[in-house]
Amino acid sequence: MAKQYLPLAGMPVLTRTLLTFERCRSVDAIFLAVASSEQQYCQRQIIEPLQLATPLTIVAGGGSRQESVFNGLVAMDPGPHWVIIHDGVRPFVAAEHIDACLKSAKVHGASILALPATDTIKQVDGEGMIRKTCCREGIWLAQTPQVFRLKDIRKAHEDARRQSYRGTDDAALMERIGRPVAVVAGSRRNIKITTAEDLELARAMAQFEK
Numbered sequence: 001m002a003k004q005y006l007p008l009a010g011m012p013v014l015t016r017t018l019l020t021f022e023r024c025r026s027v028d029a030i031f032l033a034v035a036s037s038e039q040q041y042c043q044r045q046i047i048e049p050l051q052l053a054t055p056l057t058i059v060a061g062g063g064s065r066q067e068s069v070f071n072g073l074v075a076m077d078p079g080p081h082w083v084i085i086h087d088g089v090r091p092f093v094a095a096e097h098i099d100a101c102l103k104s105a106k107v108h109g110a111s112i113l114a115l116p117a118t119d120t121i122k123q124v125d126g127e128g129m130i131r132k133t134c135c136r137e138g139i140w141l142a143q144t145p146q147v148f149r150l151k152d153i154r155k156a157h158e159d160a161r162r163q164s165y166r167g168t169d170d171a172a173l174m175e176r177i178g179r180p181v182a183v184v185a186g187s188r189r190n191i192k193i194t195t196a197e198d199l200e201l202a203r204a205m206a207q208f209e210k
Contacts, residue, residue, distance in 0.1 A: 002038060003193050004088045005045070009206030013193060014046055016091035016206075022054050024095050026102050027084065030054055031075055033061040033068035069170060070157045076150060082106070083153055085170050086145040089193040092205060097186060098145055104184045105147035112147070112171045113186035114140040143186045146170050152179060 004014040021027050030052070034042045039058055047056060059075045061068040069085055076083070082102060086093065097113055104111035117139040123131045146169065148156075156173035160166070167173045171181045193199050 002035075003199070005038075005041070006193075006199060008091060008199075008202055009209075012046060013091050013202070014042075014088045015050060017086070017088050017093070018046070018050060018052065018056075020091075020093055020095055021084075021086070021098070022050075022052050024098050026099055027054060030056040031059050031072040032056060032088070033059045033072050035061045064166070066157070066160070066166060066170075066173075070161065073150065073154050073157060079150065081150040082147060083150050084145045084147050085153075087192055090144055090190055091193070091202065092187075092189045092191060093145065094187060094190070097184070097190070101145050101147045101184045104182050105149075108182035109180060110146075110148045110152065110171070110174055111182040111184050112169075113143040113145060113190065114183045115143065115186050115188065116140050140183055142169050142171060143190050143192075144169075146181075148174060 004017075005012050008016055018030065018032075021030055032042070032047075039060070043058060047058070057075060059068075059072045062071055073083065082105060084098060084102060086098075093113075101111050101113055117136040119136075121134040121136050121139060123134055125131050148170065153170060153174065156170070156177050156179065159177055160173050165173075165176065167176065174181050189205065191198060191202060191205075193202055
């Protein structure tokens with residue numbers, strides 16, 4: 001089963017994420033990228049039971065995260081919209097951080113949540129040997145949400161597609177075309193569930209909230 005459908009304190013991971021965005025007054029609509037093979041399951045097991053007040057559109061996911069985001073962007077009506085891009089497997093994002101990121105984007109043109117690096121950073125070669133210790137001053141660890149003007153992020157994605165460029169996040173595509181992106185301090189609670197250890201931590205965090 002995909003990570004976003006695994007149980008977390010009595011509800012699927014994705015359900016918890018969607019409920020947070022449902023509570024954000026600044027969110028007018030939700031576009032959810034879902035693999036074609038999972039769309040029926042997601043509709044019946046996640047979307048229908050929630051009965052969200054916010055309009056939600058399921059969009060066919062692509063072969064990569066970047067392709068899935070692009071499909072979501074294409075599905076939106078063109079216009080002067082702001083787009084909040086978020087990983088469904090970050091279920092602990094706080095509504096106030098979503099709003100803060102949107103507020104920053106409206107000032108600077110684009111913004112992302114991130115954390116300043118606190119651990120020592122090593123550059124390691126392909127054989128697992130340290131080549132140098134990197135200065136962590138000014139190094140931040142990117143999170144989501146990431147907020148952009150729709151026309152800007154679509155342009156960045158279209159340019160990346162034309163040149164077969166793969167970025168590690170959407171902000172990287174904006175940086176590539178020379179657009180500034182501001183950073184908003186996030187939270188260590190805003191974890192991304194990618195491993196079994198992450199899920200174990202998430203369940204402990206959810207239990208602590210009770």
